[in-house]
Each structure stands twice: as structure tokens, then as C-alpha cells.
Amino acid sequence: MWQDTAMMLIQFGFGAAMVPTLLHKDHKPSFLSCISTATLGVATVMVFLSLKLWLGAFAATLVSTAWWIITYQRYRINKRTGIPLVTIPPWLAWVPPL
Numbered sequence: 001m002w003q004d005t006a007m008m009l010i011q012f013g014f015g016a017a018m019v020p021t022l023l024h025k026d027h028k029p030s031f032l033s034c035i036s037t038a039t040l041g042v043a044t045v046m047v048f049l050s051l052k053l054w055l056g057a058f059a060a061t062l063v064s065t066a067w068w069i070i071t072y073q074r075y076r077i078n079k080r081t082g083i084p085l086v087t088i089p090p091w092l093a094w095v096p097p098l
Helices: 002-023 031-050 054-081
Strands: none
Touching (some): 002 054
């Protein structure tokens, strides 16, 4: 199916765009962004597999794995620098605790 090839090429495009982020020592997205994107990547793989888009699933697996690596890199950076993994954004700070 042409859709399988198209999804594979799109996923490889996403993967190629991530190479600078993977290779840079310190510049990474926030931990919450990394872990949510990695998790959604796994969901994307599951969807592709359920549709029997094998090439798309393979490429999405590579991209999701790259996001898990970036998540680990961000975790290490936060631990080294003492930055908390998750912080409450200022616009949400006014919400009373449950």
C-alpha cells in the first residue's frame, strides 16, 4: 500500500529532524515533553501495527526509541543540575491543591 510507504517516509523525516537534539549535549526539550512524545510514539506504533502498516510501524519504532533516548538524556541533565523533573507552570500555580 502506498500509505505504508508514505507513513514510513514521514516518520523518517521526523527522525532526521531529531538528530541535532539527540547529538547536542545540553539542549533538550523538557522532561514532560519528552516522555509524553515518547509515549505517544509507542501508541503510533501500535496503531500502525493494527493497520498492518509494517514499514510505518518500523520507522515509528525508530522515532519512538529516539524519543526515549532523549527522555533519558533529559533525565540525566536534570539530575546533574538539580532541576526538578516536573515543575508547575506559573499560569497553573494559582490552582488550589485537591
